[in-house]
Amino acid sequence: MLSRTRLLLFAILLLAAALTFWQTPLVSSQGLTVTAAYVDGDLPADDPLSALWEEAAGVEIPLSAQVIVRPIFPETRVKSMTARSLYNGESLAFLLEWEDATDNSQTVRVQDFRDGAALQFPLLEGQPFFCMGQEGGNVNIWHWKADWQADMLAVGDVETVYPNMHIDYYYGTEESDDPRTAAYTDVAYVTARAADNLFAAPLRTTPVEDLIAGGFGGLTSQGMGGQNVQGYGVWQDGRWRVIFSRALTSAEAEDASFAPDKVYSVAFAAWDGANGERNGAKSTSQWVSLQFGKAEVAAAEQPAAAKDKPQRLILGHTPLWWTVLVLTTLLIFVVIGTLIYYRLPE
Structure with missing residues (x-):
């Protein structure tokens, strides 16, 4: 005989099955949406102060400290950042801005750590864990590094910090050779460079490293041939302004691709090198929605109030009408279940 207890158990199982089927998280992100505004023409990929960003x-x-795995810094310094996005039908760009009292772009000494920022995109439908994804839920990470940005202007090395350093002798060089230059041209003494390690690259074409991850400990660089994300960062008046840009689509299987008619998830992270933050010691956001503004409506024609009004997150990458239909169906089941519940014996 059906009782109230059995009905409750059946309802719980039905709800769990529905949440699993629709991949609906019990706790969503902050309800924020970053809307990529459409612009006609080139994106300001190397100009954080361009007026186009106002479109x-x-x-x-909001950001908070990563406290799941070591190293753990309960009090990271970057508490929030401002995000903007533009696209032109071919490429997508983000501008991140946050407060930072110091410019930490020199990491020659072992006690120095860089400032940095990152974007993260799921590679599959749904939202994996917002810190580095999870097994079976890989994420594509774009990691901008302040020291890589500085290297693009002038490569720093040990002599940059210690100009009076002394070098005795390197095997394979003549006495007349200047070991300070000869050593750096022989990969026998720079094995990381011989192995195409990005950290030892003599010349950089971008300050952003393109990576993938499938959980903590699974961060993997896409290597020399897979670096297709560009970036540009400027520190001025105690504030970082950093641009990420890439083509909307990519032929690489481990890259996120974007279509303007769809909604995506994006997560943010930041490091303050002056606070010793590095690796997992960072500030992170939860998942935030990313959508694209319509190309046929110029940003200047939009009402200011509508442009500045925050939008709610569309959960599960589903259209709004589908979300309303699901919620209405659940409400009907709740009402029917309640009526049946009070007619049954205890």
């Missing part, structure tokens, strides 16, 4: 509404993204 996109800035969204304040």
Whole structure:
């Protein structure tokens, strides 16, 4: 005989099955949406101060310390950042801005750590864990590094910090050779460079490393041939302004690709080198929605109030009408279940 207890158990199992089928998280992110504004022409991929960025509404993204795995810094310094996005039908760009009292772009000494920022995109439908993804839920990470940005202007090395350093002798060089230059041209003494390690690259074409991850400990670089994300960062008046840009689509299987008619998830991270933050010691956001503004409506024609009004997150990458239908169906089941519940014996 059906009782109230059995009905409750059946309802719980039905709800769990529905949440699993629709991949609906019990706790969603902050309800924020970054809307990529459409612009006609080239994107300001190397100009954080361009007036074009004003075409996109800035969204304040809350950040908090990563406290799951070591190293853990309970008090990271970057508490929030402002995110904007633009696209032109071919490429997509993001501008991140956050407060930072110091410019940490020199990491020659072992006690120095860089400032940095990162974007993260799921490679599959749904939202994996917002810190580095999870097994079976890989993520594509774009990691901008302040020291790589500095290297693109002038490569720093040990002599940059210690100009009076002394070098005795390197095997394979003549006495007349200047060991300070000869050593750096022989890969026998720079094995990381011989192995195409990005950290030892003599010349950089981008300050952003393109990576993938499938959980903690699974971060993997896409290597020399897979670096197709560009970036540009400027520190001025105690504030970092960093641009990420890439083509909307990519032929690489481990890259996120974007279509303007769809909604995506993006997560943010930041490091303050002056606080010793590095690797897992960072500030992170939860998943935030990323959508694209319509190309046929110029940003200047949009009402200011509508442009600045924050939008709610569309969960599960589904259209709004589908979300309303699901919620209405659940409400009907709740009402029917309640009526049946009170008619049954205890």
